[in-house]
Amino acid sequence: MDITGQTRICAIVADPVQQVKAPQLINAWVDKKCVNAVLVPMQVAPAELASWAQAMRGLKNLDGFIATVPHKIAMCDLCDEVSPAAALVGAVNIVRRDPDGRLIGHILDGEGFVAGLRRSNIALEGKRVMLCGAGGAANAIAFALMAAGVAALAIYNRTTAKAQELIDRLKPIYPSGELTLATDSPVGFDLIVNATSLGMSETDPLPFRAYQLVATQIVAEIIMKPALTPVLAVAQEKGCTVQFGLPMLECQIDLMADFMRLGQR
Ligand code: ATR
Numbered sequence: 572m573d574i575t576g577q578t579r580i581c582a583i584v585a586d587p588v589q590q591v592k593a594p595q596l597i598n599a600w601v602d603k604k605c606v607n608a609v610l611v612p613m614q615v616a617p618a619e620l621a622s623w624a625q626a627m628r629g630l631k632n633l634d635g636f637i638a639t640v641p642h643k644i645a646m647c648d649l650c651d652e653v654s655p656a657a658a659l660v661g662a663v664n665i666v667r668r669d670p671d672g673r674l675i676g677h678i679l680d681g682e683g684f685v686a687g688l689r690r691s692n693i694a695l696e697g698k699r700v701m702l703c704g705a706g707g708a709a710n711a712i713a714f715a716l717m718a719a720g721v722a723a724l725a726i727y728n729r730t731t732a733k734a735q736e737l738i739d740r741l742k743p744i745y746p747s748g749e750l751t752l753a754t755d756s757p758v759g760f761d762l763i764v765n766a767t768s769l770g771m772s773e774t775d776p777l778p779f780r781a782y783q784l785v786a787t788q789i790v791a792e793i794i795m796k797p798a799l800t801p802v803l804a805v806a807q808e809k810g811c812t813v814q815f816g817l818p819m820l821e822c823q824i825d826l827m828a829d830f831m832r833l834g835q836r
Pocket residue numbers: 639640641642643644703704705706707708709728729730733766767768769
């Protein structure tokens with residue numbers, strides 16, 4: 572698709588941004604659907620996010636943007652309006668710019684993650700799940716896992732208070748659900764999810780004690796690059812079923828484009 576004066580713009584805002592997969596996926600989607608739009612990566616430091624978001628309000632040919640690490644939580648407060656799901660989670664990963672410049676936030680991480688597992692024929696009903704992380708993505712995934720009918724959700728995070736806060740927000744919505752704090756041990760869980768940012772860099776430590784994994788367990792990752800993160804490499808060695816990070820985003824593309832009304836105006 573040639574870029575012309577009519578081309579609509581959307582963006583992905585992250586820091587760093589070099590590793591993001593959305594430009595390839597969205598631009599391939601745009602080509603396939605013959606939509607006159609382009610997605611561009613934008614690297615913005617946390618301290619500059621508010622002024623960047625303000626500038627985006629005035630960009631009349633911008634349909635919206637994807638917000639990712641480390642901006643999902645901060646961006647939620649910068650939107651003029653957020654969806655009920657984003658309000659519940661306290662984070663956004665997709666923002667639409669309406670023609671009047673208003674920014675409308677929504678989160679699709681949880682829905683995308685669960686859809687990715689289902690696409691891999693991994694059932695969630697009745698499963699005992701350990702979730703590592705309590706940031707924006709982990710929050711969305713926790714709500715989606717509970718909605719998908721897991722039997723128990725145990726949350727482990729470097730900052731324990733954030734894991735406890737997440738449990739406290741889930742409990743009133745799922746009063747009969749088994750919601751607890753986890754340690755860094757995966758023993759006894761059917762599914763272990765890495766929803767931390769640990770694994771983006773080769774030198775990162777493992778997000779939990781992965782050497783305790785056994786072959787009957789499933790390990791799911793949300794990091795897309797590298798595809799084989801250190802924790803998935805250990806899980807594969809142990810014979811576990813592994814779920815890569817990319818399906819979560821692939822399952823969100825149609826929903827994201829639709830939410831931004833990409834190329835529809
Ligand atoms: P995202 O939007 O992708 O969830 P985030 O909101 O910045 O990004 O959350 C990052 C998650 O990775 C958090 O759970 C964070 O733990 P803290 O809540 O303790 O900050 C986790 N994380 C990031 N760096 C980490 C590290 N070096 N060790 C352990 N956990 C880490």
